[in-house]
Amino acid sequence: MESPSIGVGTRVWAFAHILPGAVIGSECNLCDHTFIENDVRIGDRVTIKCGVQIWDGVWLEDDVFVGPNVTFSNDSHPRSRQRPAAFERTLVKRGASIGANATILPGTTIGERAMIGAGAVVTRDVPPLAIVTGNPARIVGYEGTGARDGGQASAAPDGAGAMATLVRGVTLHRLPEVIDLRGSLTFGEAENQVPFPIRRYFVVYNVPSKEVRGEHAHKTLHQFLVCLHGRCRVVADDGADREEFVLDHPTLGLYLPPMTWGIQYKYTEDAVLAVFASDWYDAKSYIRDYSEFLSLVAER
Amino acid sequence: MESPSIGVGTRVWAFAHILPGAVIGSECNLCDHTFIENDVRIGDRVTIKCGVQIWDGVWLEDDVFVGPNVTFSNDSHPRSRQRPAAFERTLVKRGASIGANATILPGTTIGERAMIGAGAVVTRDVPPLAIVTGNPARIVGYEGTGARDGGQASAAPDGAGAMATLVRGVTLHRLPEVIDLRGSLTFGEAENQVPFPIRRYFVVYNVPSKEVRGEHAHKTLHQFLVCLHGRCRVVADDGADREEFVLDHPTLGLYLPPMTWGIQYKYTEDAVLAVFASDWYDAKSYIRDYSEFLSLVAER
């Protein structure tokens, strides 16, 4: 406990060792056999369980939980007695939790309220709210959503039509389908099945299964998503409520109004996602930072 | 040669037998060992090679060619001495040719200038201009088109942009593509890459590989075709010129202006064809008869 910068109400347990440069907030809990190096910033109300080291370059924001024997590192190509010019930074953002014995590679950012599974080996950035597990870690879900399987669950409209969801303004649509011996056909008309004028389409394909797309909101753009081949999942989030949808048939459309945070993931290898948009492309329409999104939602 | 209704200049060869009810046009050629029943109509300038029987219910329009030993029938479920209530009709339209030893099942229509390959067994209608072979017969091409492989041939635009084709007003488009580690994205904007306002989309999928779709023209509708998964072929025909295109990539678009006869076929099992249209659905927009199409084109 060599550091002078430890906040009020922070508890440090037995056999812990804190180097003098570390800055630690208030109401934290540092358990037995922990080790805290110098270039470290730890926010308020952080829990660090036994057997954890926080190396130079690792910063933890408020309300982070670090499970027992979680292991950070700060050199991605270590050789004995060869100190890198600068240590890579690892940032764990507000409210994230890291499960027991997980390994966090250097240079990664773990998003707000993300959940790292026990034993996971985190090799790349983790988005806000994502749940990751495995070695290497992959996203398996998002906090606070309940998956809805559009093709099978009774919750999706059986006949052509639309239904409300848990997320403000988001609607799930069953589009018309005409099947005969020559194959199947589905369609949507602008300002009819697709509830806005169509000024643009875009198509996403060849997505590696581990990848996440979307992760942004639009200020004024309306979108309508249809997965024309294969399958993907879409998380829609209005800042308060969140729901996960499986798009797995050309007749299943998902309408996202403006100011909806959207995430697409778990693409099958052969997935083709078509998106119809209410306007031409405008880079200024995008909100790409989740904190900014939350602020804008709060202002409304 | 019992029939009194045989046109001027028609030649009938040795060992042929024509029943009295048959009506045969002028300048025909009926070779050795042919047999013509009563309820038969044969147009002008028809060739019937050796060993062919034309049964009650089989009608041949002008300029038809029937190869040697071609076999028609007029009862799809024959039992000895059980005469059907009425014979099924077979119609071979103007200018069609039937290759040597082909078999034509009863009740079929063979379209104008279609070409039936030698030895083919025709079990269903054959569209105008189609070339069919095999047992059962399948469409392998269309008369007068040169296939153009959109994904490979140098004729398709390499960079984003459009190029003219052999068919009046039809253009082939290479759409923009953005590729990164998260997958690929292509897009089209209305009145920009897609050269008209988009009021409707439709998607065709689950097409059995032997099926043909399209086979019609529109009086005023503009269409833009993109094959988002798998591969299909499109024949475009302005009434005078004809060209065949392979659509095999989400970035390859085909624009069909009004008054273009379009045929889609050779879908792969996994093909998904998206079509953008300039107007809402209107059944009256369709021209479904090729002869009517040719007349309308001629009037313009």
Next chain:
Amino acid sequence: MESPSIGVGTRVWAFAHILPGAVIGSECNLCDHTFIENDVRIGDRVTIKCGVQIWDGVWLEDDVFVGPNVTFSNDSHPRSRQRPAAFERTLVKRGASIGANATILPGTTIGERAMIGAGAVVTRDVPPLAIVTGNPARIVGYEGTGARDGGQASAAPDGAGAMATLVRGVTLHRLPEVIDLRGSLTFGEAENQVPFPIRRYFVVYNVPSKEVRGEHAHKTLHQFLVCLHGRCRVVADDGADREEFVLDHPTLGLYLPPMTWGIQYKYTEDAVLAVFASDWYDAKSYIRDYSEFLSLVAER
């Protein structure tokens, strides 16, 4: 018309040629350009359309229909001027029909009331009632059955239980199924779901898709069929009525009582058909001749 053995009421048309050894029944119809060799037996009420040759060794029973340009042969390895020691025999049984331009290889037997499709090339024996098409010809159905798709059609019981069929005594059973995270389980108890004591099971697998199995009835044996993997079709026939069933799920059982003629065909490559039987194996239990089966049924 050199033969003295032609029955009463038989018509022979123009350009036909009958060698003296042929024996032809009454009420037949031999059309133009036919040729009948010597070692030929033709029953009563047989139709032979134009362009057909009946070679030495080909025998046609009563009520056979031979379509135009149908071609028989009697030497499976012909070389010019090398006459085989004996011609192979071809037998077309009572009531069978051969479609236009079909080819019949030497040495084949075509069963009673079988239907050979136009243009088919028949390379092996054809069972009674079978419908065959293609080159080489394959069985595509059976005369007088309506296929019933057990897994999808509403006609199959949805919940566990049994239902009657069109065939006397044959019942279609939906067996209980228990599904949980560890997989699925179905079962049948003797004298309960399986309506007899079980003294034997047998399993059929690795069936080439073109093959037909079964084609027999049992005098006293009860059988219960379940397709445990893949899919096959079963035709059940009580001598008067006939029905075709698709077995495509482990929970779909078909009960065949004694004196039911059964045929299994259209096995998928991976099909595994399990049969439970009410008694140990007894070769004397089998009725393998369809005519004998019909006689025994008639006696009851």
Next chain:
Amino acid sequence: MESPSIGVGTRVWAFAHILPGAVIGSECNLCDHTFIENDVRIGDRVTIKCGVQIWDGVWLEDDVFVGPNVTFSNDSHPRSRQRPAAFERTLVKRGASIGANATILPGTTIGERAMIGAGAVVTRDVPPLAIVTGNPARIVGYEGTGARDGGQASAAPDGAGAMATLVRGVTLHRLPEVIDLRGSLTFGEAENQVPFPIRRYFVVYNVPSKEVRGEHAHKTLHQFLVCLHGRCRVVADDGADREEFVLDHPTLGLYLPPMTWGIQYKYTEDAVLAVFASDWYDAKSYIRDYSEFLSLVAER
């Protein structure tokens, strides 16, 4: 070493920390840098290597081995400073071993004498005697069995017949097979190839590859297992000896007499396991607890 409840002969090494509520048996070994919380029960002769924490809710029975840096946890959804209403319980049963650096998720039970591989991440219950490895951990074998590959190993009967195994009363059977051009057929007759009357069959299918089925014994029921498609493995255990069999062909049957503990696992995706049983279903026949099974075996 704050706890008063530490058994005779237990050694506690340097830098270890034991909270006062913990109850620890005799002859244990707690190595350097270990931490033991309050709601903890540790049996006799337990080894806990360096760097391990035993949290509230984790109980270890007698003779358990916990390797170095093994990490337990007791909250499956941790957030900093949000204490769950009750900690989830983890139970490690008698004689189990946990390899170095393994991670054990909260709420799991690890069965008697199970072996957790080094580095494994255990996310679900582990059966008695099972060996698990990987992230997430999967069963890769069972302690004390030698796998016998029924289809290939010379140990399986080549011709039809039965052979003894290492396990009391269990026999491995090669069933008759009849192969011809129409496919293959195998069979078993009750009280003949199947050594008991057959009163019931059941079929297991659609088993996810990671699942284990069986894991029970029957007091009086005889069973005969045949894998009709795909492949699975069966472990048979008479309480003293244990052997593992691969069932991979319809002609390979495994007879399990009463009082045999049976486990089925490593199902291929397409596996179909048929089981014939000597009696109707009776829930009371099952012994589902391995300890109870061992007691009942001992009584005999």
Next chain:
Amino acid sequence: MESPSIGVGTRVWAFAHILPGAVIGSECNLCDHTFIENDVRIGDRVTIKCGVQIWDGVWLEDDVFVGPNVTFSNDSHPRSRQRPAAFERTLVKRGASIGANATILPGTTIGERAMIGAGAVVTRDVPPLAIVTGNPARIVGYEGTGARDGGQASAAPDGAGAMATLVRGVTLHRLPEVIDLRGSLTFGEAENQVPFPIRRYFVVYNVPSKEVRGEHAHKTLHQFLVCLHGRCRVVADDGADREEFVLDHPTLGLYLPPMTWGIQYKYTEDAVLAVFASDWYDAKSYIRDYSEFLSLVAER
């Protein structure tokens, strides 16, 4: 029978029609309802069964057999009353047989002693001795060979070593194989397992399954063939004896000495055939005409 050029001993049957330009050899047999056009050459001892037409441009060499209703044609793109500038030539070489009702497309050559199956539709040249069936016709075997399955048949050497075959000088070799956990390895040393110095290798791959390669002999070159992936068949022929081999494993080698006619066919899609040769490439080494090969063999 208008032609003056008909050889001695040739029989012409009823309702046949021969145009004056035809030239027909001696000892032929022209059956009922045949038709022979003008630009036709027919050799000696040719059999033409009923219902066959021989059109302008079709030439038949000595000893050809043409089955009943076999159909030739001489215009590959027929339209009524549009006579091609020149008819395409069809040549049926010495000793070939054409089965009943086969269709021969114009412009094809059918090689010496080839056998065309009944009902086949021949769309491309047929090599000497080949047996073809189907629509379109594919090679299914070669006259006078007995297939030997190298990987399974007991005839192939089990242990490393070579064995003689039915063909002069051709030997079948089992090469050494070393299998361990890291995979398998096989080898051949020049002048040891490979019985000549190696001066060249070549590799054949991506062969469409319908294609035939080889079909030539070498005057002085030694070759050693090994199929390193997939499977293909090789026919070896010394002019007197012929044998067919299946190469389906990297350890199975086939040695072809000089003056061996070799044919490779029935390549699987993934087949890779490696050939080691005793000399550098020399185009003059090839004998590509089977008749020339037979002459050269006879001279030896």
Next chain:
Amino acid sequence: MESPSIGVGTRVWAFAHILPGAVIGSECNLCDHTFIENDVRIGDRVTIKCGVQIWDGVWLEDDVFVGPNVTFSNDSHPRSRQRPAAFERTLVKRGASIGANATILPGTTIGERAMIGAGAVVTRDVPPLAIVTGNPARIVGYEGTGARDGGQASAAPDGAGAMATLVRGVTLHRLPEVIDLRGSLTFGEAENQVPFPIRRYFVVYNVPSKEVRGEHAHKTLHQFLVCLHGRCRVVADDGADREEFVLDHPTLGLYLPPMTWGIQYKYTEDAVLAVFASDWYDAKSYIRDYSEFLSLVAER
């Protein structure tokens, strides 16, 4: 710090525990919460980060880096209080690095300068210079090579010919290819495309994807590698420079002169690697120890 055998300049941090039998070199760094048992040898300049135990039987050579919470073990089948007769040895060779929280199973050797990824579970020996990650750990690359994709990268010759590489004497060859409708053919002639006389070929196949082959050099042998099916990677190393090549087409050859260390890995399941060699097999030609190879290179 009970050991008397600790070298000059070695630092030992807080809460560390060193048993008296350990021998530790100079200039080492042993961080907090480490534990060093007795039968341990640690070289000079070794770094051991926090939370690591070095058990009896684990030896670390000079310049090894051991990351935080790395876990060794010395008993592959641990049971509490059952001490093995002898502990298995683990050897980490000169210059190797072990990433954070990795697990090293007992009995493994980690080669010189190998790099073990964070969180990896090492279950088998790791070759010199190899980079491994995952659970279980697999080789993902080699230190100091840049992968060159032979089939796609512009660096490979487009037309037939050879090009130099970064490694002394190693050349990459594009071989001639002849493509026509009958398939593709490539070839190489001895002393021409293959730059030496060919006295032997060997073929490697059925390589499990996790396996590495090669890992040796030859004193005088020349080799030429072509991957005839599938794909594999080859690392060539002259002792100073190293380069990795992808062989993925039959026309891409890699020449390795004598005194080149070669490694082959990342075989696809269907890979077939053919190697042509300049001499017959001679076991004495092999250099199988990388250190010996480096010495021999240095002598030249």
